[in-house]
Amino acid sequence: MLEVGPLNLFYGDSHIIQDVSISVADGEGVAILGRNGAGKTTLFKGIMNGGPLARGPISHRGSDIVGLPAFARARLGLGLVPEDRRIYRHLTVSENIQMGRHAVRPGTQPYALEEVLEFFPMLRDLKDRQGFELSGGQQQVLAIARTIFSRPDCLLLDEPTEGVAPVIVQDIARQLSLMRKNNGTTLLLTEQNVWFARSCTDRVYLLDSGRIVFSGSWDEFDADAGLKTRYLAV
Numbered sequence: 246m247l248e249v250g251p252l253n254l255f256y257g258d259s260h261i262i263q264d265v266s267i268s269v270a271d272g273e274g275v276a277i278l279g280r281n282g283a284g285k286t287t288l289f290k291g292i293m294n295g296g297p298l299a300r301g302p303i304s305h306r307g308s309d310i311v312g313l314p315a316f317a318r319a320r321l322g323l324g325l326v327p328e329d330r331r332i333y334r335h336l337t338v339s340e341n342i343q344m345g346r347h348a349v350r351p352g353t354q355p356y357a358l359e360e361v362l363e364f365f366p367m368l369r370d371l372k373d374r375q376g377f378e379l380s381g382g383q384q385q386v387l388a389i390a391r392t393i394f395s396r397p398d399c400l401l402l403d404e405p406t407e408g409v410a411p412v413i414v415q416d417i418a419r420q421l422s423l424m425r426k427n428n429g430t431t432l433l434l435t436e437q438n439v440w441f442a443r444s445c446t447d448r449v450y451l452l453d454s455g456r457i458v459f460s461g462s463w464d465e466f467d468a469d470a471g472l473k474t475r476y477l478a479v
């Protein structure tokens with residue numbers, strides 16, 4: 246169980262995330278929807294200790310992680326796929342994937358490269374290419390593969406479909422759903438693509454101007470048509 250909040254996050258004097266509480270049970274899939282600037286990336290950075298100043302509790306599988314640096318949070322099983330992907334431009338696809346070993350938990354074996362290529366067959370044909378030779382969508386798949394390599398028990402994906410072609414979006418949705426089903430991986434993702442978010446999660450939070458303005462099942466989300474028009478750019 247990942248338990249966050251009430252959490253407040255600050256950039257200097259700017260109070261970006263305000264009293265946000267989120268919990269994700271083991272094996273659960275949860276989406277956080279919100280338009281540009283809602284605070285999605287800031288929230289994930291706060292959970293990983295990757296920038297903003299944080300006030301409030303955060304625990305993962307019963308361990309208090311407040312005060313731990315980002316790499317220590319990763320080694321407790323939290324795997325972030327950052328919005329900007331951070332692919333190593335001059336390393337090959339295979340080498341990029343294996344960079345994920347830095348986040349391996351003590352006592353856990355990372356996946357074999359072959360297993361990761363099995364999850365994302367499209368990377369197999371690209372495995373000797375360098376990072377800068379990939380399309381944006383291919384880089385996104387690679388960023389996910391690199392994070393999965395270390396076998397995180399909770400995967401945090403920050404807008405994984407942004408700028409990604411529909412056929413690759415479908416592929417990512419299928420693979421994430423399989424990871425949940427076969428490995429019990431917990432999934433927390435931020436999105437603006439409602440179709441994608443729904444296809445791989447069980448329930449949804451809506452974030453607007455740094456606050457949670459809705460929390461419920463997808464059925465409850467659908468029942469209130471005003472939510473989309475008020476809080477999402479659709």
Ligand SMILES: Nc1ncnc2c1ncn2[C@@H]1O[C@H](COP(=O)(O)OP(=O)(O)OP(=O)(O)O)[C@@H](O)[C@H]1O
Binds near residue numbers: 282283285286287
């Ligand atoms: N490093 C920073 N310093 C100061 N303010 C920041 C910083 N990063 C983000 N912000 C501000 O925090 C707010 C939330 O930004 P954030 O990037 O978390 O939104 P987001 O929901 O991820 O948006 P997007 O969908 O565009 O990725 C915005 O008002 C943004 O200008």
Ligand SMILES: [Mg+2]
Binds near residue numbers: 285286287328403
């Ligand atoms: Mg963002």
